Amino acid sequence: MALVLGAALAVLPQVDGMGGSAVPVMQALLPLLCCAAILVVFGFAVFRRWVAALILLLATVMAAVPAAVHPPRGQVAAAIPQGQDRHTFAVLSLNVELGQADVEATARKIRESRPVAVAITEATEGWVGRLMKEPDMKELLPHRTGTLPRSGSTGTAIIAAVPLTEESSIWPAGGSRFEQRVAVLTPPKGKPVRLAAVHTLPPTSGGAQQWRTDLRELGQWQRSHRDLPLVMAGDFNASQAHPAFREAAEGLADSASDAGVIPLPTWPSGATVPAFTQIDHLLTAQLETRSWATFEIAGTDHRGVGAVLAGE
Structure with a gap:
């Protein structure tokens, strides 16, 4: 036995x-x-x-x-700038579950963290509009990617404190796939940073093959976009326990390694069953992680993730 x-x-x-x-x-x-x-x-x-x-x-x-979440080694570690003179910036990521997450609590988290950008999955135009009506939000995050759906789970957005240039999606929106927004952020100092807001199809309800395809394409995309420091943040619907995710993340540093080798769960949140798996990630290339943490927002079944990063 x-x-x-x-x-x-x-x-x-x-x-x-x-x-x-x-x-x-x-x-x-x-x-x-x-x-x-x-x-x-x-x-x-x-x-x-x-x-x-x-x-x-x-x-x-x-x-x-x-x-386990392993610290970057070898080629990944060598590509991360080291030193105390690097400029630091925060990035947040949150799945807002069909645009239902508490905008007041989200705004409070943004005011506390002062992120350079927030990656939002399952976003709707109405939810982002309500968020922007919260105190300080228009001043803290005046820049954003394009128009979102009015409802549903397909919408993905990047809102930022610095000017951004939206690039072509990792793959065209449509069908059963969620939007994958990509933008180059231009901070007041340091190199521009490319941010990809990721949301793959879950492997349940007959979507396992498409899920594997999504992750494979994410891996191919990230390995061909290394001309700038890179952040991939969002709901990958996959954990370190999935070989398809480990392959997709190959060559990237997982910011969660700052919190230790045991993956801190991000799903489900606010449910009867306690969170047991980490499917929300913040992966980087050519950047150093100074801190990483999860946070809870009412109204969504995902915990958010946030990291303070350092770059040239």
Whole structure:
């Protein structure tokens, strides 16, 4: 029994390309599965089944290591500017769940963080309009990307404190895919920074193959857009436990590594079930992470993520 359970657990974060949604969903549940496995290990130990306990413990470690958030190494680490004289700036990302997130709480978070930009997924024109009516918002974030849908989950926006130039989408909007906004931010000092606001299709409800395609295209896009420092922020609908996400993020630094190797969950938020998976990310190239954290906003099922970054 321990051998079968251990083998299944150890292999789970390595499996990709299989049809259907079952495998991606199980991979998203990997943190919970690892916790359950540890309880079983203790159970084996109580009954002095030491070999079974050791097998399952080793399998749990093998499953957890790929799903951990690792600090940048090698070529990624070498590409990040180091030193205390770099200029710093904050970036926030939030899925506002069909434009239902509390705009007052969002505005309060923006006033606290003073971000250079905010990436917003599931945004609607009405939600952004309500946000801009909150005190200080027009002054703090006077720049934005183009018009949004009136309703639904497809809209994505970038609002910024500095001038921005919107670029072509990572892929054309339409069909079952969400908008992927891209803009080059021009700060008052330092290099321009390219920000991509990301929202992939979830792997559930028959969308697993499109989800894999979305992540593959994100990976291809980010590897071909390294002429400027890069930030990819948003709802990837994938965690470190998914091989497709790890491949898409290859060569990028995950800002969450600042908070440790155990991924802090971002979904679901405000639900009966506690948050158990990190599917909202802030990935960077040619930038150094000074701090990273999640935050909660009422009215959305995602926690937001924010980071203070440093660049040339």
